[in-house]
Amino acid sequence: MSEVQGDKHKAILDAAFALFGSQGFYDTKISDIADLAGIAKGTVYLYFKSKEKLFSAVSERDFNDFLSRLNTGLEHSESLKEQLQFIAKHHLEYYYERKDHTKLFFMAPNNDPELMGLMKEFLRSYMDAVYQVLDKAGVPEPMLHAKAYIGMLDQLKMDILFDRSITGEDLNKNILFVSRLFMYGCPIQDEPAS
Amino acid sequence: MSEVQGDKHKAILDAAFALFGSQGFYDTKISDIADLAGIAKGTVYLYFKSKEKLFSAVSERDFNDFLSRLNTGLEHSESLKEQLQFIAKHHLEYYYERKDHTKLFFMAPNNDPELMGLMKEFLRSYMDAVYQVLDKAGVPEPMLHAKAYIGMLDQLKMDILFDRSITGEDLNKNILFVSRLFMYGCPIQDEPAS
Amino acid sequence: MSEVQGDKHKAILDAAFALFGSQGFYDTKISDIADLAGIAKGTVYLYFKSKEKLFSAVSERDFNDFLSRLNTGLEHSESLKEQLQFIAKHHLEYYYERKDHTKLFFMAPNNDPELMGLMKEFLRSYMDAVYQVLDKAGVPEPMLHAKAYIGMLDQLKMDILFDRSITGEDLNKNILFVSRLFMYGCPIQDEPAS
Amino acid sequence: MSEVQGDKHKAILDAAFALFGSQGFYDTKISDIADLAGIAKGTVYLYFKSKEKLFSAVSERDFNDFLSRLNTGLEHSESLKEQLQFIAKHHLEYYYERKDHTKLFFMAPNNDPELMGLMKEFLRSYMDAVYQVLDKAGVPEPMLHAKAYIGMLDQLKMDILFDRSITGEDLNKNILFVSRLFMYGCPIQDEPAS
DNA sequence: AATGAATGAGACTTCATTCAT
DNA sequence: TATGAATGAAGTCTCATTCAT
Numbered sequence: 001m002s003e004v005q006g007d008k009h010k011a012i013l014d015a016a017f018a019l020f021g022s023q024g025f026y027d028t029k030i031s032d033i034a035d036l037a038g039i040a041k042g043t044v045y046l047y048f049k050s051k052e053k054l055f056s057a058v059s060e061r062d063f064n065d066f067l068s069r070l071n072t073g074l075e076h077s078e079s080l081k082e083q084l085q086f087i088a089k090h091h092l093e094y095y096y097e098r099k100d101h102t103k104l105f106f107m108a109p110n111n112d113p114e115l116m117g118l119m120k121e122f123l124r125s126y127m128d129a130v131y132q133v134l135d136k137a138g139v140p141e142p143m144l145h146a147k148a149y150i151g152m153l154d155q156l157k158m159d160i161l162f163d164r165s166i167t168g169e170d171l172n173k174n175i176l177f178v179s180r181l182f183m184y185g186c187p188i189q190d191e192p193a194s
Numbered sequence: 195m196s197e198v199q200g201d202k203h204k205a206i207l208d209a210a211f212a213l214f215g216s217q218g219f220y221d222t223k224i225s226d227i228a229d230l231a232g233i234a235k236g237t238v239y240l241y242f243k244s245k246e247k248l249f250s251a252v253s254e255r256d257f258n259d260f261l262s263r264l265n266t267g268l269e270h271s272e273s274l275k276e277q278l279q280f281i282a283k284h285h286l287e288y289y290y291e292r293k294d295h296t297k298l299f300f301m302a303p304n305n306d307p308e309l310m311g312l313m314k315e316f317l318r319s320y321m322d323a324v325y326q327v328l329d330k331a332g333v334p335e336p337m338l339h340a341k342a343y344i345g346m347l348d349q350l351k352m353d354i355l356f357d358r359s360i361t362g363e364d365l366n367k368n369i370l371f372v373s374r375l376f377m378y379g380c381p382i383q384d385e386p387a388s
Numbered sequence: 389m390s391e392v393q394g395d396k397h398k399a400i401l402d403a404a405f406a407l408f409g410s411q412g413f414y415d416t417k418i419s420d421i422a423d424l425a426g427i428a429k430g431t432v433y434l435y436f437k438s439k440e441k442l443f444s445a446v447s448e449r450d451f452n453d454f455l456s457r458l459n460t461g462l463e464h465s466e467s468l469k470e471q472l473q474f475i476a477k478h479h480l481e482y483y484y485e486r487k488d489h490t491k492l493f494f495m496a497p498n499n500d501p502e503l504m505g506l507m508k509e510f511l512r513s514y515m516d517a518v519y520q521v522l523d524k525a526g527v528p529e530p531m532l533h534a535k536a537y538i539g540m541l542d543q544l545k546m547d548i549l550f551d552r553s554i555t556g557e558d559l560n561k562n563i564l565f566v567s568r569l570f571m572y573g574c575p576i577q578d579e580p581a582s
Numbered sequence: 583m584s585e586v587q588g589d590k591h592k593a594i595l596d597a598a599f600a601l602f603g604s605q606g607f608y609d610t611k612i613s614d615i616a617d618l619a620g621i622a623k624g625t626v627y628l629y630f631k632s633k634e635k636l637f638s639a640v641s642e643r644d645f646n647d648f649l650s651r652l653n654t655g656l657e658h659s660e661s662l663k664e665q666l667q668f669i670a671k672h673h674l675e676y677y678y679e680r681k682d683h684t685k686l687f688f689m690a691p692n693n694d695p696e697l698m699g700l701m702k703e704f705l706r707s708y709m710d711a712v713y714q715v716l717d718k719a720g721v722p723e724p725m726l727h728a729k730a731y732i733g734m735l736d737q738l739k740m741d742i743l744f745d746r747s748i749t750g751e752d753l754n755k756n757i758l759f760v761s762r763l764f765m766y767g768c769p770i771q772d773e774p775a776s
Numbered sequence: 777a778a779t780g781a782a783t784g785a786g787a788c789t790t791c792a793t794t795c796a797t
Numbered sequence: 798t799a800t801g802a803a804t805g806a807a808g809t810c811t812c813a814t815t816c817a818t
Contacts, residue, residue: 008781026304029808040783045810080382107304110220138382144350144371145380151349152342159341162314177338185379186333188274202798224792225801234800236794245792396802414692417787428804433789468770495692498608527768532738532759539737540730547729550702565726573767574721576662590777612813613780622779624815633813 009047011037016058021101025055025109052112059104059115063122066094070129080137084149084179087130091153092171095160102161126150145182152178203241205231210252215295219249219303246306253309256298257316260288264323274331278343278373281324285347286365289354296355320344339376346372397435399425404446409489413443413497440500447503450492451510454482458517468525472567475518476541480559483545490549514538533570540566591629593619598640603683607637607691634694641697644686645704648676652711662719666731666761669712673735674753677742684743708732727764734760 015036019028030051034041048054070090077083098104109115130146139145156174160166209230213222224245228235242248264284271277292298303309324340333339350368354360403424407416418439422429436442458478465471486492497503518534527533544562548554597618601610612633616623630636652672659665680686691697712728721727738756742748 024304030810031808041809042784042811043782046781051809110218110301110304134380139380141371144368145375147349147353148346148372148375151346153345155341155345155348156338158317174338177335178342181339181342181376181379183379185375185377186328186339188332223790235792236800236802237798239793240798412692418789419787429788430790430804430806431802434802439788498606498689498692522768526770529759532756533763533768535737535741536734536760536763539735540733543729543733543736544726546705562726565723566730569727569730569764569767571767573763573765574716574727576720611811623813624779625777627814628777 008037008039008043011039012044012047012054013058013061016054017062017101017104020055020058020107021098021104024103024107025051026107052109052115055109056112056115056118059108059122060118062104063118063125066090067122067125067129069094070126074129074133080133080139081179081183083133083137084182085175087133087149088153088175088178089171091150092157092160092174095157096166096168096171099161099164105161149178149182152182202231202233202237205233206238206241206248207252207255210248211256211295211298214249214252214301215292215298218297218301219245220301246303246309249303250306250309250312253298253302253316254312257312257319260284261316261319261323263288264320268323268327274327274333275373275377277327277331278376279369281327281343282347282369282372283365285344286351286354286368289351290360290362290365293355293358299355343372343376346376396425396427396431399427400432400435400442401446401449404442405450405489405492408443408446408495409486409492412491412495413439414495418442440497440503443497444500444503444506447492447496447510448506451506451513454478455510455513455517457482458514462517462521468521468527469567469571471521471525472537472570473563475521475537476563476566477559479538479541480545480548480562483548484554484556484559487549493549537566537570540570590619590621590625593621594626594629594636595640595643598636599644599683599686602637602640602689603680603686606685606689607633608689634691634697637691638694638697638700641686641690641704642700645700645707648672649704649707649711651676652708656711656715662715662721663761663765665715665719666764667757669715669731670735670757670760671753673732674739674742674756677739678748678750678753681743681746687743731760731764734764 012033015033016028019032019036030044031041033054034044037044044054048057070087073086073090074083077086127143127146127150130149131142134142134145134149156178160171206227209227210222213226213230224238225235227248228238231238238248242251264281267280267284268277271280321337321340321344324343325336328336328339350372354365400421403421404416407420407424418432419429421442422432425432432442436445458475461474461478462471465474515531515534515538518537519530522530522533544566548559594615597615598610601614601618612626613623615636616626619626626636630639652669655668655672656665659668709725709728709732712731713724716724716727716731738760742753
């Protein structure tokens, strides 16, 4: 029975992920989700109390996926450079996988406190994981550095989400780029004599 | 007449900026904006064709403000370091000024192509300004570097918007921090002997 | 303009009175009322904040009609007997006029505090009017007597509402009956010797 | 088995009486009743075909209780006065016992023909019992008199149901009051000389 | 007999937008 | 140009009832 319930629970989450991701929260109707999941409208409400809660559940599952893959990967990296590269690879690949679900990140319900809390907590956890890496490596001001690194990655993700021509090649290049920039700063080739 | 129109036009934009910024697009009613602007609901439609267009106009005015202040400031900076610091200062102070209008950035209309285009164009212009600075200074891959720098700043702005305890002091510290990180990379205090 | 508003206001009240009265609160849809009033659904909400408030407004208008006709009639009656007869006549005729609107009294919204308050206040006013009559005539315990008299009338109204064969003749007979019973008690024709 | 069935049947009726009485028909969910009865939702439908039928069954049990107590009491009363007093005592005490179940009388399902029939039949039976008393005592127009007497009682019950300050004392006073009023009419203390 | 997961109909209300004045 | 009364589309959620187990 728990298996059956699990099935339906997962079917709803999957359908909601697909539709919220491609059409956005406001343009997805509960009945669409039910149809795609192959169940009745009312059944959705047996598993999720409201449309907002369903969106939150979709997000939470995705956040947890992100974080567990991140932590697993970090455990298998050793040097600071390796870890920074893994963080970049993970961040960019995660959004690359979701390039057809952009609305999940940009068309979420507007005033849902629970989702807000969830996002804050997610960001905090992510930040903390990077913080641990930097702190262990002896980087001063590890929190500020963590934010800066994540910020770079989050900006580069935009092209991945919205520029359909980005390839796996570009990803690899960007991974090397940000980790190098973060560690050594930007190189200046021919600075004009002042 | 154009003056009168200008007055009302501006009054509507100001009212919309205040309400969209503090309550978000979806929780602001056209009638609220009309009330705050001291005019009738129907009059709003003489100046703006739709609620979305009004939001776009509010955003556009703000974008232009951002860009013109940026360009003016850059003209008065000389060295790369000075320019990077100005970019950071400008970015962070801009959001500091708007810390009570956060909904403008996080609760925009969800599916408006015009606004999307406007935001893309704004980002492109912003990016281009930074690109010019880096290119002139001889930085290789200036576009990637521009994105990375803006990304860092955009991450640091989050605390400014959501952490009510951030002060002007913190701003200055962050300005120095990002420009230094960008130019020289992160310092590692006690790197294990390799 | 106030006339136009009055027109629509009244049109809605009239349509609601007709439909609530014949089909009951729960079986009447706002859209039915709008259709009958010849306006759009949304317009109903410009005049009445909710379906419950509309029902309350219909009731209130009817209550006020009842009370004003009662008071006017009482002013034109002199002796106690005349006044009691007028109260009976007024009560029974009022329901006789509304024999096709029974649902107004038996299928009201179930949990609306405003309506409850309105009904209490109406009953209080009615009771008070009868109280004044009895008190002035020197009847002891005027409040209890008022309640008893109204109770008799309210029981007799049931036949009027639900027995389609009741005629105007019956009404007159009942009016004489209750006023006489109230004043002199029931006659006992042949009491068995105990 | 019939005992087991009887147990559950009664458990459901008791739970329904409690919840319908305190919250009303529309605000009581079948699942609430099942929970209170300690059984599963579906089981309710093995004993009662619908929510309306369950309400009807609750009412019918209560009606029968009312009528059997009434008839038993009347058999033990002799004179007309005694019988009238017993009717009043029984009516008022019945509602006094149910002062925490007022919703049973004022928030019944709105459009259920079966319940309507049940109520009509109940009222008819009640009326008939009073009719018999009056007829045997030689009161003319016994049906009208029966209705009037019940009407008085039914009005006085309102205070019992809604005025939390009514005491057992008040009950006794009212019993004497109505029986006296019915038999002798209202006394007028200072009638103007005719 | 007992369960409880699944069903799906049904209607209120909001608010951006229009248009007659 | 300005008004604001009128419009009407659109979608969430509840809960009585069913039926496979």
